[in-house]
Amino acid sequence: MQAEKRETTMDRVSKGLARRYRRERWFRLFGLSAIVTSVCFIALLFVSIGANGWSAFQQTEVLLDIHFDKEQFDVDNLSTANYGALVKNSMQALFPDVTGRSDKRELNKLVSSGASYVLQKMVIKDTGIIGSTKKIWLPADDEVDMFLKGYISRDVAESARRLNDKQIGWIDQLVAEGRLEKKFNTIFFTAGDSREPELAGIRGAVAGSLFTLAVTLLLSFPIGVATAVYLEEFAPRNRWTDLVEVNINNLAAVPSIVFGLLGLAVFLNVFGMPRSAPLVGGLVLTLMTLPTIIIASRASLKSVPPSIREAALGVGASKMQAITHHILPLAMPGMMTGTIIGMAQALGETAPLLMIGMVAFIVDVPHGVTDPATVLPVQIYLWADSPERAFVERTSAAIMVLLGFLISMNAIAVFLRRKFERRW
Amino acid sequence: MESMSAVLTTGETPFLGAYSMTQEKVRQEDKAPRENRMTVGVPFVDDARMTCRGVNVYYGEKHAINNVSIDVGRNEVLAMIGPSGCGKSTFLRCLNRMNDTVEGCRVEGDIQLDELNIYDKSVDVVPLRAQVGMVFQKPNPFPKSIYDNVAYGPKIHGLASSRAELDEVVESSLKKAGLWSEVSDRLDQPGTGLSGGQQQRLCIARAIAVRPEVILMDEPCSALDPIATATVEDLISELQEQYTIVIVTHNMQQAARVSQRTAYFHLGDLIEVGSTDRIFTNPRHRLTEDYITGRFG
Amino acid sequence: MWKKGLTLATASIILASAAVNVYAASGRDYISIVGSSTVYPFATTVAEQFGKTSKFKTPKIESTGSGGGMKLFCAGSDIDTPDITNASRRIKFSEYEKCQKNGVNEIVEVKIGYDGIVLANSKAAPQMTLSKKDIFFALAKEVPDPQGGEKLIANPYTTWKEVNPSLPDTKIEVLGPPPTSGTRDAFVELAMEGGCSKVDWIKALKETDKKYYKSVCHTVREDGAYVEAGENDNLIVQKLEANPKALGIFGFSFLDQNGDKIQGSVVEGELPTFENIAAGKYPVSRPLYFYVKKSHVGVVPGMTEFLGEFINDKAWGEEGYLSDKGLIPMPAEERKQFAADVVALKPLVMSK
Ligand SMILES: Nc1ncnc2c1ncn2[C@@H]1O[C@H](COP(=O)(O)OP(=O)(O)O)[C@@H](O)[C@H]1O
Numbered sequence A: 001m002q003a004e005k006r007e008t009t010m011d012r013v014s015k016g017l018a019r020r021y022r023r024e025r026w027f028r029l030f031g032l033s034a035i036v037t038s039v040c041f042i043a044l045l046f047v048s049i050g051a052n053g054w055s056a057f058q059q060t061e062v063l064l065d066i067h068f069d070k071e072q073f074d075v076d077n078l079s080t081a082n083y084g085a086l087v088k089n090s091m092q093a094l095f096p097d098v099t100g101r102s103d104k105r106e107l108n109k110l111v112s113s114g115a116s117y118v119l120q121k122m123v124i125k126d127t128g129i130i131g132s133t134k135k136i137w138l139p140a141d142d143e144v145d146m147f148l149k150g151y152i153s154r155d156v157a158e159s160a161r162r163l164n165d166k167q168i169g170w171i172d173q174l175v176a177e178g179r180l181e182k183k184f185n186t187i188f189f190t191a192g193d194s195r196e197p198e199l200a201g202i203r204g205a206v207a208g209s210l211f212t213l214a215v216t217l218l219l220s221f222p223i224g225v226a227t228a229v230y231l232e233e234f235a236p237r238n239r240w241t242d243l244v245e246v247n248i249n250n251l252a253a254v255p256s257i258v259f260g261l262l263g264l265a266v267f268l269n270v271f272g273m274p275r276s277a278p279l280v281g282g283l284v285l286t287l288m289t290l291p292t293i294i295i296a297s298r299a300s301l302k303s304v305p306p307s308i309r310e311a312a313l314g315v316g317a318s319k320m321q322a323i324t325h326h327i328l329p330l331a332m333p334g335m336m337t338g339t340i341i342g343m344a345q346a347l348g349e350t351a352p353l354l355m356i357g358m359v360a361f362i363v364d365v366p367h368g369v370t371d372p373a374t375v376l377p378v379q380i381y382l383w384a385d386s387p388e389r390a391f392v393e394r395t396s397a398a399i400m401v402l403l404g405f406l407i408s409m410n411a412i413a414v415f416l417r418r419k420f421e422r423r424w
Numbered sequence B: 001m002e003s004m005s006a007v008l009t010t011g012e013t014p015f016l017g018a019y020s021m022t023q024e025k026v027r028q029e030d031k032a033p034r035e036n037r038m039t040v041g042v043p044f045v046d047d048a049r050m051t052c053r054g055v056n057v058y059y060g061e062k063h064a065i066n067n068v069s070i071d072v073g074r075n076e077v078l079a080m081i082g083p084s085g086c087g088k089s090t091f092l093r094c095l096n097r098m099n100d101t102v103e104g105c106r107v108e109g110d111i112q113l114d115e116l117n118i119y120d121k122s123v124d125v126v127p128l129r130a131q132v133g134m135v136f137q138k139p140n141p142f143p144k145s146i147y148d149n150v151a152y153g154p155k156i157h158g159l160a161s162s163r164a165e166l167d168e169v170v171e172s173s174l175k176k177a178g179l180w181s182e183v184s185d186r187l188d189q190p191g192t193g194l195s196g197g198q199q200q201r202l203c204i205a206r207a208i209a210v211r212p213e214v215i216l217m218d219e220p221c222s223a224l225d226p227i228a229t230a231t232v233e234d235l236i237s238e239l240q241e242q243y244t245i246v247i248v249t250h251n252m253q254q255a256a257r258v259s260q261r262t263a264y265f266h267l268g269d270l271i272e273v274g275s276t277d278r279i280f281t282n283p284r285h286r287l288t289e290d291y292i293t294g295r296f297g
Numbered sequence C: 001m002w003k004k005g006l007t008l009a010t011a012s013i014i015l016a017s018a019a020v021n022v023y024a025a026s027g028r029d030y031i032s033i034v035g036s037s038t039v040y041p042f043a044t045t046v047a048e049q050f051g052k053t054s055k056f057k058t059p060k061i062e063s064t065g066s067g068g069g070m071k072l073f074c075a076g077s078d079i080d081t082p083d084i085t086n087a088s089r090r091i092k093f094s095e096y097e098k099c100q101k102n103g104v105n106e107i108v109e110v111k112i113g114y115d116g117i118v119l120a121n122s123k124a125a126p127q128m129t130l131s132k133k134d135i136f137f138a139l140a141k142e143v144p145d146p147q148g149g150e151k152l153i154a155n156p157y158t159t160w161k162e163v164n165p166s167l168p169d170t171k172i173e174v175l176g177p178p179p180t181s182g183t184r185d186a187f188v189e190l191a192m193e194g195g196c197s198k199v200d201w202i203k204a205l206k207e208t209d210k211k212y213y214k215s216v217c218h219t220v221r222e223d224g225a226y227v228e229a230g231e232n233d234n235l236i237v238q239k240l241e242a243n244p245k246a247l248g249i250f251g252f253s254f255l256d257q258n259g260d261k262i263q264g265s266v267v268e269g270e271l272p273t274f275e276n277i278a279a280g281k282y283p284v285s286r287p288l289y290f291y292v293k294k295s296h297v298g299v300v301p302g303m304t305e306f307l308g309e310f311i312n313d314k315a316w317g318e319e320g321y322l323s324d325k326g327l328i329p330m331p332a333e334e335r336k337q338f339a340a341d342v343v344a345l346k347p348l349v350m351s352k
């Protein structure tokens, strides 16, 4: 009798068991496929950006024998010398049989207009080279670069490409002589923006982003943490604090452009701060990231076990001491994670910056928070909108740099969480 | 503030007169009926360290402690027993104003430590909690080194003027807590890495490092295994020489082993107080009897 | 840590306000330009050239759109307002009035050249030969009833052949900019309205009910034949490559850069080539302008020199570097006249 009864219980359990496992399998399968799909999309994104952008890390340069002709230089005013002529002369020397005004023009177009600035810098740095002849690698024009990288095909009709048959002939000759080579693109990392793709770099945008983020971090972290601590530990629970809480959560969902409008109205129009400045950008992004930081900080304060609080209060710590000595240090990893995620969001923002004039062409690398500046995502947006084909690969390369920053920031967040995660 | 008259009438229950230390057996028919919610036994002592009169505690609308009056004697261990949810922890936490931190908790009545009303507006809770230390149900060392755990209290209260003095306080506290021999060679390791029993003794060391006068313990052994429990119980007996201890426990053997007096709580009421021996051998209230004979709890 | 954070915050706020004060005291040592995204590539080229060859800083150029630029430009004449605004259309009278009202009394108008708006498709498909009328009938929201009579019906045409029997039998699918874009405004005005006015009874409306006339000629169909492809012209070019059946609308410089992949459609018998646009033969082209705040000339360093760089034939001439960037230069005569106006800083006078 007893044995029979026990068997029926087991039977029932095992009958249900198959269904239970099936459900579990389905759930796991579902989760797995969701992850696989998203990983595929990310991989696709990275591959397409990488495929488009990797070539931008190389730039075609041309080796010219530049004769720093004494005649051309006025020792008192080195910057006004005709450096373009030095380049033209050496091109002429390489192709002596090119005559005629328009042919010469076409020939000189193969070298970037930036070549003369390179020479100018060299001379100003070392006047001793005046009078000598030097072999110098100079940036080639972006069309030449595109051609060598295979983005311009020689098979299409002459009228349909930006290089004519003669120019391609000269390029072939230069390549055969070993005077045209792809080299690591240092300009991309050291220069500010330019309308010539071969001279355009991300240094200005990176500096602008760093200044902007520095202002954002310096303001939003202390203010965010202070707000979170006040709301979580000191504020009485009443209708007002509920209202504040609802509003903070709302702010987190407000479209970022609204913060730009606010920044325009308050910081520029009322306080008269300069347009296009990282300072104002940082202030606007502070407004945008504050809700994120406050919400994350409150969550991590909440997650500190009450037993720690009681322990501190139990030995006679004041409320402030309990918070600063025990609760904040324990909540800090979570707060920092929230802050870094907020910063990463801020790093990718363009919309609010449009209103305060940071969507702009700025050549000079900013040196402070009031210098006009732009930021990485804006640089990407501006390049993506440029007609020159060489900007396509630079756009992708700049995206790679931005993604690099984002990934490292998020990696730091994960690292901090791992490192400071404590068991209690 | 609740009037004292209620307490006085409580004191004049018919059973008070019949009480004597000779432990004569109370006849079954003389025991207080279950409906009686007046405290029976002897809630007051001469030369009390802490005196509580007419204490009422509310959590919002909920009346968690109802008109409790009791004394805590000098250098005695007072055990508080009762079914779960009867308000033992709540009452214990009134004694060092830990309830202040609970939102919506209201305490009424008069609680004095050495003739000073601790709920008076002029009283600062920080020194109060240094005087009345607390050990919690679940061991809760700070996620810091063993040393820092013990040194924290003396540091914030400025009890040690030099590093050497602090070292000494830490050492003596750990010794008193019976933990020194086990951790003396790893003071810089995290307190959270110790075993449960060691952690609880560390918490006791942390509490006694600020040299309190009273130590409150809320079920300090409920998360420990029997061996660790025995160690902590021994420790309590030793500490009794220097400190006044109030311990909440749901383990009646433990109450019997470590305490001199026992108070029985039931649904927010203090039902019976008396010497531990008498409470366990000869309860005067039906509810107390029900509880210690295991009829509920 | 807690206190440190607070101190840091206060310190940074103090620093920030100090920095602003310094800025306000020192004025501005670079030229500030705002305005049209169509003029942006040309203005930036000149600005960069100017910055590299002069002792002045490179001007800052914001891409705000023509209307947005005017708004900023006309906001006032203090030093923190822009010195120059670019526009892909002429200043409107209402904008001129607003400028006057805000104390921007003297504005110098400079036309810099022309921009062609092209209809193009992939080289994989045959080249299209269109008239403005074809464009109107293919893209308008409402067209005259083919049954006759002076009434409008919702655009019934789904293929080009239905619009004009000489056109190929492919679906009408045009990728173009959204209504916020200046290119779209110009296209609607030049191509669609041009075709629209070929219908006599609609043309007559211009005299009697101008508002209605405009709404008929300027409203683009919304049934999916015209796809708003965003402000990014490169994106439209890419989409054309992927979809040979589609036609795209964008600025000439993008055709110029991608001549190996896409081809411009013939409009009114003319191909959108540099020469045809420059000669004024290609019908869908518009002038580009910039406007200078005269009161800032001589105040902001480098203004005169920057204007000088722009009106140099080396920049805006037939062989100038701007033509490499796709700007269609004005005829020499017109250039001379505008250059003279710039040198004299002749203020613009507008009346309703
Ligand atoms: N923070 C609180 N808020 C509301 N009610 C509480 C709170 N803490 C305890 N209580 C209630 O007060 C009563 C006494 O609880 P407690 O003192 O913890 O009981 P014990 O420790 O005797 O088990 C219980 O009914 C409990 O539900």
Ligand SMILES: [Mg+2]
Pocket (backbone or CB within 6 Å): B088, B089, B090, B218
């Ligand atoms: Mg309890």
